[in-house]
Amino acid sequence: MNRRTALLAVPVLFAGGCFAGGGGTAESGSDRLRVALNFPPVAALSPWTDDALLLTRMGAAETLVTFDDSGAAEPQLAQSWEFTDDRTALVELRDDVVFHDGTPMDAEAVAGSLNAAAGADPGVRVLRDVGLVATAVDEDTVQLQAAQADPLLVQRLGAPSLVVLSPDAYADPTAPDPVGHGTGPYEITELQGAQSATLDAAADHWGGTPAADGVDVRFVDDADARTSSLRAGEVDVVQGVPIAALATLGDDQRVVTTALPRVTALQLNTAGGVFADAGLRAAAVAAVDAEPVVDGVFEGQADVAPGLLTDDTLGAAARSTPTLPTAADPAGASIRLATYDDRPELPEAAAVLAEQLRAAGFTVEVVVQTYATLEPDLLAGAFDAVLGSRLTLLDTGDPVGYLQTDYTCDGGYNLARLCDPDVDAAVTAAAALTDPRERRQAAADIEAQVLSTGAVVPVLHEQSRTGVTQGVQGVGEDPFERQVVTVATTAGR
Numbered sequence: 001m002n003r004r005t006a007l008l009a010v011p012v013l014f015a016g017g018c019f020a021g022g023g024g025t026a027e028s029g030s031d032r033l034r035v036a037l038n039f040p041p042v043a044a045l046s047p048w049t050d051d052a053l054l055l056t057r058m059g060a061a062e063t064l065v066t067f068d069d070s071g072a073a074e075p076q077l078a079q080s081w082e083f084t085d086d087r088t089a090l091v092e093l094r095d096d097v098v099f100h101d102g103t104p105m106d107a108e109a110v111a112g113s114l115n116a117a118a119g120a121d122p123g124v125r126v127l128r129d130v131g132l133v134a135t136a137v138d139e140d141t142v143q144l145q146a147a148q149a150d151p152l153l154v155q156r157l158g159a160p161s162l163v164v165l166s167p168d169a170y171a172d173p174t175a176p177d178p179v180g181h182g183t184g185p186y187e188i189t190e191l192q193g194a195q196s197a198t199l200d201a202a203a204d205h206w207g208g209t210p211a212a213d214g215v216d217v218r219f220v221d222d223a224d225a226r227t228s229s230l231r232a233g234e235v236d237v238v239q240g241v242p243i244a245a246l247a248t249l250g251d252d253q254r255v256v257t258t259a260l261p262r263v264t265a266l267q268l269n270t271a272g273g274v275f276a277d278a279g280l281r282a283a284a285v286a287a288v289d290a291e292p293v294v295d296g297v298f299e300g301q302a303d304v305a306p307g308l309l310t311d312d313t314l315g316a317a318a319r320s321t322p323t324l325p326t327a328a329d330p331a332g333a334s335i336r337l338a339t340y341d342d343r344p345e346l347p348e349a350a351a352v353l354a355e356q357l358r359a360a361g362f363t364v365e366v367v368v369q370t371y372a373t374l375e376p377d378l379l380a381g382a383f384d385a386v387l388g389s390r391l392t393l394l395d396t397g398d399p400v401g402y403l404q405t406d407y408t409c410d411g412g413y414n415l416a417r418l419c420d421p422d423v424d425a426a427v428t429a430a431a432a433l434t435d436p437r438e439r440r441q442a443a444a445d446i447e448a449q450v451l452s453t454g455a456v457v458p459v460l461h462e463q464s465r466t467g468v469t470q471g472v473q474g475v476g477e478d479p480f481e482r483q484v485v486t487v488a489t490t491a492g493r
Contacts, residue, residue, distance in 0.1 A: 032214045033491050035484065036226040038240040040194035040219035045178050048120045052160035058199060058217055059485035061163035061182035064091060065154060069312040069479055071397030072436050073154050077105065077164055077183060086149035091142045096206045099166035100180050100187040107136035113164045116173060126159035126395040151434040155396040160482055185210040185487035194219060211474060211490035230467045236491045237475055239484055241467040243301050243345060252470055257463045258477045261313050261393040263305055266353060266457040267386045271417035274335050274384050279328030281454030286327050287360035288353060290459045297348045301465065305458035307447050309392055309399050317444040322451035330361035335384035337364055340371040343389050350387045381417045389462065399443040400430045407450045416455035423449050
């Protein structure tokens, strides 16, 4: 993974006060981390909602497996696993894990946690249509069985929604309670609504004694407010420093950047309008130059995309060169290019790409709205082109799922409206593969097929930006953005 830490030495311009008051200043001599995460809980930290990401980012709860940089499963609470047939896996658990309430983690507890998630209403996304049944085989072995063949059965265990909680967390079977019931290096001792959470070090954590005494978390969805608190010394770690704020950080702060499996790409509507013509799609592909967007708009905090998927995602898989049709003369053809301002760099990036397309002979109108406003029209194919940001490794860490969702005839997020029988057949074949290396090679081949249609122009791969004070060490550098506080994270006081 391409990781680098940037020191940005510029005088502090102003200080904000969102961390003033209780919890804003660490006790003298203590090593409690003060952390600002980028969205508040909406369901009392229920793991069956998007709040699950907060549990893993705070270091409060853990999954059976985690992912390496390519998205392949690695042991976490699970020690090993094996498939016994195409829909059944046996998972061997670590024997040294204790829940925060003192209960040992055994197969009965793990099976109960997974079955509770499988029965959640509304359903947990990663288990949709899986029909998962978990059964304790012995004290340290769990059998997982899907309703039908599922090559991703073990990969699903890495989704944050499947964090393992102690049996007492499910006293209310409709609302699991993670407070005091996780396995992470830090135990949640108090949750203050959508404002903050307090965690103390779990001294008997299986990964060793946590480096910090505890974690004081505030949930702050305003990126400028988070960054202001870092500059003011009110917080040690902030998630999601905006590019525009990088130059405002001072000598006492630095930014940890991590390359992400997230692509910013220009989707071209292949089903109607100007880009139903393959030659005009080829002309648009030829017109786009990603470097001014990476260097100018993203200020170097991104990587020019070699394709839809990152090199880390593909690993040892060989990337094929796409073959585009002959470009046609745009001759002033009018197009509407849409993007959303929820991600602040996208409108400026769209303006740069629009100028490049105009220079190639297109007439371009740029439409910028919030994502929520745009989404119905995006899905309906109301625009000729859409510039958006998309994770290419979803809950299961598998690139084939992304290609199926975004570039097959029945894909649920097919903004390019691509419907190519050869692509569909290749995705169907890839989805049946069980070997991770074979799946990644198949994904590389499908990527080349998709790019050869001219349906999409990869622009850049994004990076996460976590702001920290100079003394902080061991902050999570996770390409899936699921870990911020780890057992090794310390404020260095």
